[in-house]
Amino acid sequence: MKVVVDMNKCQDHGQCVFAAPEVFQLDEGAHLVFVGEPDDSLREQVEDAADVCPLQAIAIED
Amino acid sequence: MPGRIVIAGASLGGLRAAEHLRAAGWKGRITVVGDEPHMPYNRPPLSKEALAGKTSFESLAFRPRAAAADVEWRLGTAVTRARPAGRLVELEGGERLPFDGLVVATGTRPRRLRCEGPVVGRYTVRTLSDAEELSAALTRPGVRVVVVGAGFIGCEVAATAIGLGVTEVTVVDPEPLPMLRPLGELLARALRERHEARGVRFALGQGVAAYSGEDRVTGVVLTGGAVLPADVVVEAVGTVSNTEWLEGNGLDLSDGVLCDSALRVGGLPYVVAVGDVARFPNARYDDVPRRVEHWSIPGDTARHAARTLVAALTGAAPVPAPFAPLPSFWSDQYEYRVQSFGAPVLGTADARVLDGDPAGDVLVGYHSGGRLVGVVALGGPSAAAAAARHRAELLRQPALTAQPGEET
Ligand SMILES: Cc1cc2nc3c(=O)[nH]c(=O)nc-3n(C[C@H](O)[C@H](O)[C@H](O)COP(=O)(O)OP(=O)(O)OC[C@H]3O[C@@H](n4cnc5c(N)ncnc54)[C@H](O)[C@@H]3O)c2cc1C
Ligand code: SF4
Secondary structure: OOEEEOOOOOOOOOHHHHHOOOOEEEOOOOOEEEOOOOOHHHHHHHHHHHHHOOOOOEEEOO | OOOEEEEEOOOHHHHHHHHHHHHOOOOOEEEEEEOOOOOOEOOHHHHOOOOOOOOOHHHHEOOOOHHHOOOEEEEOOOEEEEEHHHOEEEEOOOOEEEOOEEEEOOOEEEOOOOOEOOOOOEEOOOOHHHHHHHHHHHOOOOOEEEEEOOOHHHHHHHHHHHHOOOOEEEEEEOOOOOOHHHHOHHHHHHHHHHHHHOOOEEEEOOOEEEEEOOOOOOEEEEOOOOEEEOOEEEEOOOEEEOOHHHOOOOOOOEOEEEEOOOOEEOOEEEEEEOHHHEEEOOOOOOOOOEEOOOOHHHHHHHHHHHHHHHHHHHOOOOOOOOOOOOOEEEEEEOOEEEEEEEOHHHHHHHEEEEEEOOOOOEEEEEEEOOEEEEEEEEEOHHHHHHHHOOHHHHHHOOOOOOOOOOOO
16 A cells, blocks of 8 residues: 655644554654555555545555 | 436535545545535645645645545536436426435535624635635735634634735734634634734624725624724635525425435435534534534545445445544644644643643643543644554544443
């Protein structure tokens, strides 16, 4: 599974971090870092993360 | 055996309901009927980045999940009537759609002020076209703006107008401080100061008596007698639920549509409600049903309601626990973000600074009966991250109705 975050849209809300902590994290400076090609077993978590992003910045590109 | 589920309302709640019905195993038809001409789009930017021209209106559409690709969308069509007992809805134009299950997702619309005076020059912000019209009005040179209503949307519009270079922005509200009811005095004061530092003026403790002007608004007459000159008036005075189509069925529609703790409507196992229009008890706090107009709620309600509905229609195992979401909302004003987790509104009488100070980045905790019920951060990204660190603690708190020491 391939995850893409539109960094022009992302405003570091961190909602994705609660939904899929294994894929999305906020670094020391509270900026988003994420795993670009997470394991397929995490798909449901990542779909939830994409849902809850207020800026709708997360896309799943199989 | 699978039949059809009709979803009334094609916005965030309707979209998430369709997606979660598929996730919950519904194999039958799903038809979403919505009166707006667009596929579901994201509303929060309408008072923020999109109104400011920083994000295009076209980019606001949601990307539906792949599993919802076969959902039928009937857009630009209102549901005019429902007969839940006969499992039928009627559409604009007279067509009747029979259903096995119904999802109420018709949301809210802006409340309008009933005052004397012209209507041209008065704006609201709910839909794409509302925001496009307001954006055009705010970018006319030398425009004078009065925002009626100092809630989140009113204050966001004021901040966006300042960002667009408008020099005269006044916010009117009968309350003594902006955003007072949801946030309490401490943060309301801090926010007022930030707005004033950017040049926003406030006319608080008074309402609007009338609008002046001939064929378009030229001023706002306050209940105190003063007249504020205005070319653009934005009314952000709360919402009215879209439930007229459900009338005549003996449902409690006194404030949205009343739901039980599984999000069922009127005791019917095959009708559920989601999003802004749903008035539901949150088992995390108490048994008082409330509507919660936060962006996080359509998703949370849709997940729970979809499982309730699919269980009723297919005989699958029902959701064991009552609905108990942890609400969260944010608001962006200038470079500051307000980030909330939990239900601060239940603890405004006992609000304490947990970290920082109100002049800079600050984190406030809200308590009821000595228990933490909500946290709100005001400031930059690290303030919001500090609020997020309290989220786990909020999730661990026993229900407000539980006796001390009782586990939930
Ligand atoms: C300008 C603005 C800014 C916001 N900012 C924030 C924010 O910063 N943070 C936050 O947490 N929340 C924010 N919100 C709130 C959030 O957007 C809402 O909670 C969310 O949109 C609710 O979704 P919904 O699907 O329940 O209702 P709605 O989005 O209201 O959707 C209901 C849909 O049903 C349609 N409809 C109504 N009646 C009928 C009918 N009879 N037949 C067919 N269709 C019908 C409506 O036209 C609409 O398309 C904001 C809202 C607005 C308007
Ligand atoms: S939820 Fe969205 S905006 Fe927030 S950090 Fe994640 S991707 Fe960025």
